[in-house]
Amino acid sequence: MNTESALSAHIEEYLEWIYRLSKEQDEVTTTELARSLKISPASVTGMLRRLAERGLIHHEKYHGITLSDEGRRVAIATIRRHGLLERLLVDVIGVPWHQVDEEAGRLEHYITPEFERRLMQFLGHPKTCPHGQPIDWNEPETNVRLGALQAGDAGAVARIADETPDFLQYVAGVGMIPGARLSVTGRGPFNGPLMVRVGDQDLALGDEVCSKIWVQLD
Ligand SMILES: [Zn+2]
Structure with a gap:
């Protein structure tokens, strides 16, 4: 691997x-980004300065990080390759779905446009x-976060926004995989857990789980 491709893999990973993160929360902070990339906030700060110099992001002190048009284009292209590689790993090669995110995260930086096509x-x-x-984030989001649903709402699990192995194993264990039917039956007192019926079981789900699952409402 030469230095140029190693550098661009690094850049793509940041932009991705x-x-x-910008899809899941109001503001993207250095701390959040460092946690996701599993590196120290100090090294993230240095890299963010370089990305800003290259015109890929906007980052002002005390404001969140946002992508420029070019940064967004690179991010969406990287995520497209990520999704396709995950499909290859799961559907064709048979790797369990909770193990593919990391592998695809490595490969996504190195395939050629011809291979992708x-x-x-x-x-x-x-x-x-x-x-x-x-696969294509240019299409508008039509799903709603599970946490925003009210008693009586029903729909199907659309997407799982946290692809870490532990979280995916948990959601698969309770049957909340894409396409699974669910309905909200109520909420615990004083903004308590959301009571959700999935298949024939009733689950009490906290805010963290509810914020990472998106639902296509009926
Ligand atoms: Zn995925």
Whole structure:
């Protein structure tokens, strides 16, 4: 691997995470980004300065990090390759769905546009990754966060926004995989857990779980 491609892999990884975080929360902070990238906030700060110099992000002190148009374009292209590679790993190679995020996260920086084009064709132009996340983030979000639902709301699990192995194993264990039907039956007192019926079981879900699951309402 030469230095130029190592550098661009690094840049793509940052832009991808800034984009992913911006979809899940109001403001992307250095702390959040450092946690997602599993590196220290100090090294993130240095890299953010370089990304800003290259015109890929906007970052002003005391304000969140946002992507420039070019930064957004690179992020969305990287996420598209990520989703396609996850599909290849799960659907064709048979890797369990909770183990593919990291592997795809490595490969996504190195495939050529020609390989990507062939993969897209071979997989039959999939709309989502195995966790329900869009392959093409240019399309508008039509799903609603589980935490925003009220008693009586019903729909199907659309996407799981946290692809770490532990979280995916948990949601699969309780049957909350993309396509699964669920309905909200109530909420515990004083803004307590959300009571959700999935299949024939009743679950009491806290805010963290509810913020990471997106639902396509009926
Ligand atoms: Zn995925």
